[in-house]
Amino acid sequence: MPAMPTILLAEDESAIAETVLYALRADGYAVEHVLLGGAVLPRLARGGIDLVILDVGLPDCSGFEVCRELRAVSAVPVVFLTARSDEIDRVLGLELGADDYMAKPFSLRELVARVRARLRRHEGGQAQRKGRFEVDAAACRISYAGHALDMTRYEHALLTELLRRPGAILSRAQLLDRVWQAALESGERTVDTHVKTLRAKLRAVTPERDPIRTHRGLGYSIDVD
Known part of the structure; x- marks a missing residue:
């Protein structure tokens, strides 16, 4: 049962x-x-x-x-x-x-x-597949290419925000407002640091691919395919 x-x-x-x-x-x-x-x-x-x-x-x-x-x-x-x-x-x-x-x-x-x-x-709406990513929101778990990602709270929130609209460019200011809203002392360098650590964890799964894209002067987006 x-x-x-x-x-x-x-x-x-x-x-x-x-x-x-x-x-x-x-x-x-x-x-x-x-x-x-x-x-x-x-x-x-x-x-x-x-x-x-x-x-x-x-x-x-x-x-x-x-x-x-x-x-x-x-x-x-x-x-x-x-x-x-x-x-x-x-x-x-x-x-x-x-x-x-x-x-x-x-x-x-x-x-x-x-x-x-x-x-x-x-019921039934807990896990969503977005390309190589699977998001289980209720369990606070995201898998990439079949591997469950071990992330910090802010890495998880950052990836969740990017995955809301794959391909859409989010500025550092937008990500700060949506992910670090309770941490008033955080700045744009905080976003860059977390993108770097998150990117490393994703590339550890697929070394040949980097799904997070940097758009100079604009921000970041994610490719799920």
């Missing part, structure tokens, strides 16, 4: 976490629990997470910020839990890429139903 989906719950209130964990496990899901927003991306990077339930009011950082960074590297479904029910917060969460939003207190039965619906909609 296929394995049930695995859900990552980021919630620091123990009473809420315990009830959510119980309800989801009773419905057959595997659930992992973290207390801090900073633990979400490292766990996601290891793969195997099918949906994230994210509390907005985490103790180390805002759930909104976690979602913004998560969306730079993954399309895994995100459901927000929050004590704030203002329309502006719901709109902000959805604009940042969340798939659903539930205000506390909430019905556990409704939460489980929404999780089930989001997973059902996301």
